[in-house]
Amino acid sequence: MPIMKPRSLILTLASVALIATTAFAADDKKKNLGYSDTPLIPGTQWHVHDGDRPLPRVIMPGEQFSQMAKAPSDANVLFDGTDLSKWAHGDGSPAKWKIENGYMEVVPKSGILRTKDKFGDFQMHLEFATPSKVVGNSQGRGNNGVNIFGRYEIQVLDSYENPTYADGQASSIYGQTPPLVNASRKPGEWQTYDIIFEGPRWDAEGKLVKKAYATVLHNGVIVHNRRELVGNTGHRTVGNYNKKQETGPIELYEHGDPVRFRNIWIRPMGEYDKP
Numbered sequence: 001m002p003i004m005k006p007r008s009l010i011l012t013l014a015s016v017a018l019i020a021t022t023a024f025a026a027d028d029k030k031k032n033l034g035y036s037d038t039p040l041i042p043g044t045q046w047h048v049h050d051g052d053r054p055l056p057r058v059i060m061p062g063e064q065f066s067q068m069a070k071a072p073s074d075a076n077v078l079f080d081g082t083d084l085s086k087w088a089h090g091d092g093s094p095a096k097w098k099i100e101n102g103y104m105e106v107v108p109k110s111g112i113l114r115t116k117d118k119f120g121d122f123q124m125h126l127e128f129a130t131p132s133k134v135v136g137n138s139q140g141r142g143n144n145g146v147n148i149f150g151r152y153e154i155q156v157l158d159s160y161e162n163p164t165y166a167d168g169q170a171s172s173i174y175g176q177t178p179p180l181v182n183a184s185r186k187p188g189e190w191q192t193y194d195i196i197f198e199g200p201r202w203d204a205e206g207k208l209v210k211k212a213y214a215t216v217l218h219n220g221v222i223v224h225n226r227r228e229l230v231g232n233t234g235h236r237t238v239g240n241y242n243k244k245q246e247t248g249p250i251e252l253y254e255h256g257d258p259v260r261f262r263n264i265w266i267r268p269m270g271e272y273d274k275p
Contacts (some may be wrong), residue, residue: 017120022111023062033138033228034165036049039238041176042230046167048238052168053166056223061183065220066192069125071265078115078250079104079264087113090251102260103129106144106254114150115249124195124250129260130158132188138164147175148197149248151232151239152212156259159184171218174233179216179223190262196269198226199246 008115034051046053071077078086081102084095089111097113098105130142142158159170159182166178171193178221194217201210211231216224231239252261 004189030255033163034168035236038236039237039258041167045273048236049165049168051165053178055166056164056169056179056182058182058184060092061185061219061221065217066125066194067127067190068263069192070249071125072267075265075267076117076119077265081262082200084113086117087116088116090114098125100130101146105260106252106256108256108258110254110255112254113252114145115251118247119266120198120247121198124193124197124264124266126193126195126264127190127262128156128193129190130156130187131258134187135257137162139168142257142259143253144257144259145251146163146193146195147251147253148195148214149199149217149245150189150251151243151245152197152214152229153233153253154193154195154214154216154230156253158187160186171223173214173229174229175235175237176230176239177224177227179218180225181221181223183218183221183223186187193218194220198269199248200241201246204267206244211241 034049034053036047036051038048040047050207054072074085084097084099084104087095089095091111095113096110129142134141139157141162142156144156145153146156147153155168155170155172155174157164157168157170166172167175170184171177171179196215198213200212201209202207212229213226214224214229215226231240231241233239250266
């Protein structure tokens with residue numbers, strides 16, 4: 001074995017260190033992009049938060065769709081930019097998020113917000129903006145969520161040039177179904193969700209007879225078309241319908257990121273041939 005000169009030895013060690021660092025970086029990136037040790041999602045070949053699940057193709061949404069859309073006459077305005085009287089924290093305490101310039105902003109460590117009212121099948125409009133200053137990546141970037149009935153989450157995240165596991169990106173049905181496309185705007189820009197939700201149903205004997213369905217438009221682009229939900233959503237878990245619940249509140253998460261919300265309203269879906 002030839003004796004290596006000091007310079008050659010230094011270069012060789014540097015190359016080994018670079019390879020090792022690159023490998024660790026790749027492992028970290030893979031970790032950020034998902035998991036392979038979680039349960040399979042029923043009816044699919046994918047694990048919950050599967051790192052190998054294809055990411056939705058990226059499109060550019062139209063310049064404007066429903067930004068600042070006025071609420072219909074039968075809507076319940078949950079936030080008009082002036083007060084949080086329709087909301088409380090999860091422990092029942094008064095809402096403490098910041099209000100300014102017509103929006104509310106998450107106050108870190110304050111806890112989730114939950115509507116005081118409960119809802120059944122509904123149409124909902126909501127606008128959000130993730131922080132313009134980009135901090136973190138993957139799930140650590142503009143993370144929040146619209147949690148229907150406190151059980152079924154439509155993910156809020158900064159998914160503009162920010163890869164993460166497919167079923168955790170913006171507008172996904174969290175842990176279950178990625179959006180059809182990634183229609184995210186740039187950080188700091190206002191975005192819209194228009195959500196139509198059909199809650200689950202149980203019969204008089206307590207047997208589930210209908211699962212929940214969600215239709216979602218993100219910035220005017222349909223990303224879920226009456227998509228059936230596996231059950232409640234969660235991190236690294238498969239949901240179920242073990243809890244009989246046909247109505248419930250709307251929650252906004254608090255994951256430490258100063259995400260902003262404005263112009264939130266909701267209205268009952270109604271039924272055909274019923275006045």
